[in-house]
Amino acid sequence: MSQLAKIRVPKFLREAFLDLALIVVIKAGRRTGKTYNWVIWLIVMLDREPDKAGLWVDTKHSNIDKYVERYFRPILTKMNHWKDCNYNQQKKILTLHNGSYIDFGSAERPEMMEGFGYDYAVINEGGIVFKKPSLWENTLYPMIKHAIVRIIGTPKGKNTFESLYHRYKHYSFNCYDSPFWTEQEIQNAKETMTEEAFRQEMLADFIEGAGAVFRRINDNIAGKLLDGPVEGRRYVLGADLAKHSDFTVIFIADADSRQIVYHERFNQIDWGLQKARIINAYQKFGCTSGVIDATGVGDAVFDDLQNAGLNLEGFKFTSTTKQELVSNLSVAMDNGNISYPHIPELIDELEIFAYEQRANGNFIYSAPEGFHDDEVMALGLVNRAIGMRVPEYGGVIFA
Structure with a gap:
């Protein structure tokens, strides 16, 4: 011994x-x-x-x-x-x-x-x-x-x-x-x-729904993914870019029905191919606009995509902007204002995504350590894109 x-x-x-x-x-x-x-x-x-x-x-x-x-x-x-x-x-x-x-x-x-x-x-x-x-x-x-x-x-x-x-x-x-x-x-x-x-x-109690951010996850499952656009519909794109071992996730939504119609997820692909896939998805559905992760190296990717003719908003993730993005997505899900087909990776991430209160009293929103939140972030970005107004005539927005 x-x-x-x-x-x-x-x-x-x-x-x-x-x-x-x-x-x-x-x-x-x-x-x-x-x-x-x-x-x-x-x-x-x-x-x-x-x-x-x-x-x-x-x-x-x-x-x-x-x-x-x-x-x-x-x-x-x-x-x-x-x-x-x-x-x-x-x-x-x-x-x-x-x-x-x-x-x-x-x-x-x-x-x-x-x-x-x-x-x-x-x-x-x-x-x-x-x-x-x-x-x-x-x-x-x-x-x-x-x-x-x-x-x-x-x-x-x-x-x-x-x-x-x-x-x-x-x-x-x-x-x-x-x-x-x-x-x-x-x-x-x-x-x-x-x-x-x-x-x-501190007390190690099991609490129903403790830390859960998203509700009505299964209630919002509807529709199916499409191979291409339906004539007369308007589409928008949201994309979260891979960092290190994460995934790049692309969503395209019908902006009027607020339904996800396209999903792509990949990793370990160089930036050139990632940009090509985003451009291909955007052009395939004739998207009118989109929101893309422009944090860190994503800023250069965002510039390149804009130069390629894509009408995009660059979204920079900070603790404050991430909380806002997640909160808006949570409200949209509570109100049934966004729907998606049964995409296993997305459902898993929505279910485990949580908030945690730190010792200083601040809250952080993220997937648990060891898990990914790329699907959630991309869904938040496309939800933001759905909510954006597009100029209809000479730069004028009719509201």
């Missing part, structure tokens, strides 16, 4: 840490030590016997290296094992001193986890990763059905995390249980956060 005397786990977590049930679900408020201490748990389990397989699942693939550096390496160093471990950064596999290993996966790229079996597993940030409803049944459970599993996280509304919490052995910890909060810090949080945010983030 390793030098575990150097490892400290808070007393309030003792019962959950030592629980022998196969599947245990732990909901916990912010700063309760859930991630750090269940890294310890996974290492201890794999340290007990050689050649065992472990799995750590998180929100975002790009976070894995940070977790290894910030959690796994320091803990293994305290156990005098790090020097005998090997971390394959490309394959995201950490091999321990005794031949046991930990595979790292993410909700962002679940297909990379399928097809393997494990002895021990930790699913981190359950409230976020299970915003993908199919992740448990289709991907995770088949791999870990014979494993000893710990599912940990702070609730994010009501989703699969809540149903698993009620289905299996479970524990709940809040800010009052944690030694990492002072009474004054808790009081400050209570005074600056909304009641809903405090209950969810």
